[in-house]
Amino acid sequence: MRKNYLHLDFKGIAPLPHKWREYLELFKNLGFEGILLELDCKYAWKTWRGVTWDRYSESDIRRMVSIARDMGFAVSLLIQMQGHLEWALAGEKYASFRESGFISEICPSNPAAVRKIEEWIDEAIALCPDAPYLHLGGDEVSHLCSCSECRKRSSCAEDPRMSIYLDHARRCCERVAEKGLRPMLWSDVFVSRKCYDSIKTLPPETILVNWCYNEKAPFSGLAEMQATGYEIWGAPAIRCGPDCLSGIYDEQRVTARIDNIRQWQQTGTDLLHTVWGRSSSFNFLYPPWHCFADAFAEAGTNGAAWSIDGDDTFAIQSRRWRSLGKKYTELQQRGFLLFKSIAGIIRVSHHVDRPELFNADCLSPAKKLDAEILQLGRELHSFFEDNGLSDADEFIDTRLAMLRPSLPHPQDLKDEDFMLQMRRKLRQVSPDIDETGKG
Numbered sequence: 001m002r003k004n005y006l007h008l009d010f011k012g013i014a015p016l017p018h019k020w021r022e023y024l025e026l027f028k029n030l031g032f033e034g035i036l037l038e039l040d041c042k043y044a045w046k047t048w049r050g051v052t053w054d055r056y057s058e059s060d061i062r063r064m065v066s067i068a069r070d071m072g073f074a075v076s077l078l079i080q081m082q083g084h085l086e087w088a089l090a091g092e093k094y095a096s097f098r099e100s101g102f103i104s105e106i107c108p109s110n111p112a113a114v115r116k117i118e119e120w121i122d123e124a125i126a127l128c129p130d131a132p133y134l135h136l137g138g139d140e141v142s143h144l145c146s147c148s149e150c151r152k153r154s155s156c157a158e159d160p161r162m163s164i165y166l167d168h169a170r171r172c173c174e175r176v177a178e179k180g181l182r183p184m185l186w187s188d189v190f191v192s193r194k195c196y197d198s199i200k201t202l203p204p205e206t207i208l209v210n211w212c213y214n215e216k217a218p219f220s221g222l223a224e225m226q227a228t229g230y231e232i233w234g235a236p237a238i239r240c241g242p243d244c245l246s247g248i249y250d251e252q253r254v255t256a257r258i259d260n261i262r263q264w265q266q267t268g269t270d271l272l273h274t275v276w277g278r279s280s281s282f283n284f285l286y287p288p289w290h291c292f293a294d295a296f297a298e299a300g301t302n303g304a305a306w307s308i309d310g311d312d313t314f315a316i317q318s319r320r321w322r323s324l325g326k327k328y329t330e331l332q333q334r335g336f337l338l339f340k341s342i343a344g345i346i347r348v349s350h351h352v353d354r355p356e357l358f359n360a361d362c363l364s365p366a367k368k369l370d371a372e373i374l375q376l377g378r379e380l381h382s383f384f385e386d387n388g389l390s391d392a393d394e395f396i397d398t399r400l401a402m403l404r405p406s407l408p409h410p411q412d413l414k415d416e417d418f419m420l421q422m423r424r425k426l427r428q429v430s431p432d433i434d435e436t437g438k439g
């Protein structure tokens with residue numbers, strides 16, 4: 001039987017501790033047997049004291065891990081050995097660890113930075129007892145070997161970048177293997193550089209995980225990596241980018257995820273289904289898991305028995321999210337049309353002296369739209385609260401701001417001030433309009 005695991009990225013919207021068991025029951029029913037938790041900056045890591053954004057305490061995580069294990073899940077953690085560390089390196093405290101000043105990566109030639117990663121490996125292993133794996137990340141290290149120290153250290157190597165990467169990866173993997181866990185690494189560095197033979201320099205316990213979200217099977221590099229004799233897993237995405245422009249529910253995005261999962265299922269490899277929270281700690285939040293309910297069902301080995309039309313909580317709440325998503329899209333379209341129509345009305349006023357036109361065709365619909373946007377915000381807050389989800393304020397604030405980009409907010413202003421601000425905004429588009437609306 002192939003393995004069917006879920007990667008849950010907590011740097012985005014995730015369940016609060018009191019709802020954790022409920023989501024695990026869903027995952028159990030859908031047919032997932034293992035959980036890989038990426039706590040990222042949201043856990044109070046002792047290793048990174050002072051730079052984490054503590055949402056979960058040590059007792060929260062220990063309890064969440066133990067609940068999952070008691071339910072029969074294999075539970076492991078994912079940390080970062082090199083890249084995707086912007087949350088830790090952006091501030092001054094660890095600025096000296098950066099590779100050539102880039103905030104996303106440590107320099108693996110900096111002994112203090114390497115010691116910090118080793119300390120983190122030890123803390124992660126202690127936090128999640130009996131974990132079968134520790135995933136070390138290792139993906140998307142685009143600034144690899146760009147500093148003078150890394151270049152000097154690798155100057156005799158045939159492939160300097162790969163030699164720096166492998167040296168650090170091997171040491172981290174060995175540290176994990178010595179403690180009795182199997183290290184995992186993302187495989188994109190090996191696939192993009194077609195360096196498949198170099199996998200053999202890693203400890204034999206190492207597992208390479210090949211994430212690939214937009215190709216069709218056969219996936220690039222999969223056969224070559226399998227030929228090394230190392231254990232290779234595939235990784236489709238249940239939730240991933242693009243970030244935010246398609247609203248808060250987009251059926252096409254979900255369909256694309258389902259296609260990706262099916263392609264990977266055809267390969268017969270062990271699968272780690274990735275559920276990203278956002279593309280980096282500093283980027284847009286992806287919508288809640290409910291948005292991707294059909295993709296979760298597709299990925300689960302018992303998912304065929306689950307339907308979004310069912311009467312379980314996840315199905316009911318997923319339908320609720322869809323209906324909020326449709327409202328969002330409708331308001332997005334209306335806002336765009338209203339802004340265009342107001343621009344036209346301003347031009348009409350160049351030719352026809354009829355000031356009341358503004359009130360009827362501009363102010364009233366703008367007020368109505370704004371009130372509906374605020375109402376949607378309240379409904380979104382209720383959704384987050386009812387489903388025990390984190391990051392409500394950030395998600396709702398960001399997405400509502402994107403619905404109200406062009407208009408002043410008429411709820412907050414007197415009518416005449418709204419019109420004045422509207423004209424000022426439109427002057428940016430048509431500079432020949434003066435603030436009284438005339439050309």
Ligand SMILES: [Zn+2]
Binds near residue numbers: 110
């Ligand atoms: Zn370096």
